[in-house]
Amino acid sequence: MTHPDIAADALVCSARGCRAPARWALRWNNPRLHTPERRKTWLACATHRSSLGEFLDARGFLREVAPLAGSPTLEEWTRTTESQPGEREE
Numbered sequence: 001m002t003h004p005d006i007a008a009d010a011l012v013c014s015a016r017g018c019r020a021p022a023r024w025a026l027r028w029n030n031p032r033l034h035t036p037e038r039r040k041t042w043l044a045c046a047t048h049r050s051s052l053g054e055f056l057d058a059r060g061f062l063r064e065v066a067p068l069a070g071s072p073t074l075e076e077w078t079r080t081t082e083s084q085p086g087e088r089e090e
Contacts, residue, residue, distance in 0.1 A: 011068065013045035015052060020045035025068055026052055028061040039063060 011022040022043035029038050044052045049065070056062035 011043055013048050014042040015044065015048035018045060018048055020047065022068055024049045025066050026056060026062060027064045027066070028056045029063060030059075030061055043068070 012018065013020045013022050014026075023046055024044040026042045026044055026049070027039040028042065029036070029040060034040070042052055042056070053062055053065060
């Protein structure tokens with residue numbers, strides 16, 4: 001979850017050893033441990049969005065992927081969803 005007092009530039013990718021700015025929030029939960037509404041968040045840069053998402057999805061943990069507030073990804077995503085109502089690219 002993004003805290004309003006923390007600049008988006010200060011958020012880094014959750015991939016091991018990566019210090020790139022995070023652009024995506026991968027929200028997940030482990031159904032064996034968490035209630036259905038509980039979400040944990042991994043942050044991902046553009047390079048690691050797919051690999052982190054695939055890791056979580058292979059285990060049945062991935063629930064949603066969304067661009068981070070304040071990132072260039074969010075602006076691009078917003079333009080895409082406004083131009084094509086009802087469809088969102090992830």
